[in-house]
Amino acid sequence: MSQLTAGKDFIYKAEELARYFEEDASERDKKGGTPKAQRDALRKSGLLNALIPQKWGGLGLPWSSVMTISRVLSTADSSLGHLFGYHNLAITYTLLGSDQNYAQRLLERSAANDWFWGNAANPLDQGLAIVQRNLPDEGFIANGSKSFASGSPDSDVLTLIWTDSDGERRYLANIPTAREGVRVHDDWDHIGQRQTGSGTVRFHNVIIHPDEISPLPFHPDIPASTIGPILSQSVLTQIFIGCALGALKEGKRYTREKTRAWGTSGVDSAFEDPYILRHYGEYWTETEAAASLADRSLSNIDQIWEKGKLLTWEERGEAAALAAAANVFAGKVSLEVTSRFFEVMGARSAAQSYGFDRFWRNVRTHTLHNPADYKLRTVGNWHLNDKGPEPSSYS
Numbered sequence: 103m104s105q106l107t108a109g110k111d112f113i114y115k116a117e118e119l120a121r122y123f124e125e126d127a128s129e130r131d132k133k134g135g136t137p138k139a140q141r142d143a144l145r146k147s148g149l150l151n152a153l154i155p156q157k158w159g160g161l162g163l164p165w166s167s168v169m170t171i172s173r174v175l176s177t178a179d180s181s182l183g184h185l186f187g188y189h190n191l192a193i194t195y196t197l198l199g200s201d202q203n204y205a206q207r208l209l210e211r212s213a214a215n216d217w218f219w220g221n222a223a224n225p226l227d228q229g230l231a232i233v234q235r236n237l238p239d240e241g242f243i244a245n246g247s248k249s250f251a252s253g254s255p256d257s258d259v260l261t262l263i264w265t266d267s268d269g270e271r272r273y274l275a276n277i278p279t280a281r282e283g284v285r286v287h288d289d290w291d292h293i294g295q296r297q298t299g300s301g302t303v304r305f306h307n308v309i310i311h312p313d314e315i316s317p318l319p320f321h322p323d324i325p326a327s328t329i330g331p332i333l334s335q336s337v338l339t340q341i342f343i344g345c346a347l348g349a350l351k352e353g354k355r356y357t358r359e360k361t362r363a364w365g366t367s368g369v370d371s372a373f374e375d376p377y378i379l380r381h382y383g384e385y386w387t388e389t390e391a392a393a394s395l396a397d398r399s400l401s402n403i404d405q406i407w408e409k410g411k412l413l414t415w416e417e418r419g420e421a422a423a424l425a426a427a428a429n430v431f432a433g434k435v436s437l438e439v440t441s442r443f444f445e446v447m448g449a450r451s452a453a454q455s456y457g458f459d460r461f462w463r464n465v466r467t468h469t470l471h472n473p474a475d476y477k478l479r480t481v482g483n484w485h486l487n488d489k490g491p492e493p494s495s496y497s
Contacts, residue, residue, distance in 0.1 A: 342435075
């Protein structure tokens with residue numbers, strides 16, 4: 103286990119990793135597959151233990167700090183920022199949604215061994231059947247498949263969530279990815295987030311032991327048990343902002359070093375062109391505004407996290423609306439910045455060798471996961487009618 107401490111060490115370590123990830127981000131994006139060396143660097147960094155309480159061997163950072171790390175990593179490589187974010191999202195289900203004995207036992211082992219968590223918990227995919235074995239003390243058995251299983255390749259543990267056959271009780275299980283019968287297919291072929299391993303996991307008579315299972319308390323009358331989707335949206339928000347920041351960083355470097363002044367601009371260098379300056383000013387302002395709204399949402403999430411069972415429905419509704427607003431605005435800004443920054447770099451910047459299109463492809467892929475129209479409806483209903491969204495897998 104890394105000796106990384108909390109304080110500000112985590113920011114320095116994240117920035118160090120981001121510089122390393124940036125070195126070959128474009129080349130790895132073209133190849134797809136699993137970024138094994140980069141995942142191992144995350145393991146060695148100690149950052150995988152960021153959310154785990156200090157008393158159990160982790161750093162004990164608040165959610166806002168964990169998401170700051172995800173944003174920093176996404177600036178260099180949004181696939182790695184995604185993997186880090188979803189790793190922590192999987193941990194939250196154990197940290198917030200299971201009994202404390204189960205959580206302590208599992209998370210102490212995770213911190214001691216720098217586990218990387220993946221998941222097979224896509225709520226829209228009903229292709230996985232998990233049924234109880236012959237006797238209650240024999241656990242469950244899993245057959246079928248799950249898609250959009252982010253982070254499953256090269257993971258140490260897989261998080262599974264399911265509802266019993268009566269539809270009355272939800273369960274959480276964390277099993278070794280190397281368990282007999284588990285087969286991870288590296289078949290993710292989307293245009294963006296090409297190294298997130300978000301493909302398919304198949305299960306053939308996979309045994310889930312009783313001590314790997316915990317009831318997942320999702321109570322319609324307890325707001326604190328329903329905040330998972332709010333956390334999930336905040337992960338994607340950091341990816342959007344990271345992509346915009348990464349595009350601006352690459353654009354600045356390219357514009358200063360390679361972009362030529364337009365013939366009728368009346369200036370000698372592109373970085374003196376008034377229109378280029380104007381556009382960069384617009385992109386920077388929009389990105390900073392998106393980051394500020396996202397930071398406000400993260401601060402709010404820290405507050406509702408601390409409230410625990412004292413959280414009210416009104417506070418939950420405000421958090422959901424704020425997270426949705428931050429997500430939609432960050433996605434909109436990032437789509438614009440990652441598309442239009444070509445205009446200030448010039449025609450040669452569109453060469454495939456630079457791979458600048460990866461920023462837009464990564465954002466576009468994620469903005470389709472949870473339609474902006476429905477999130478904006480949530481925000482509008484909160485503002486106009488003082489109604490928070492009905493808790494679901496996406497709100």
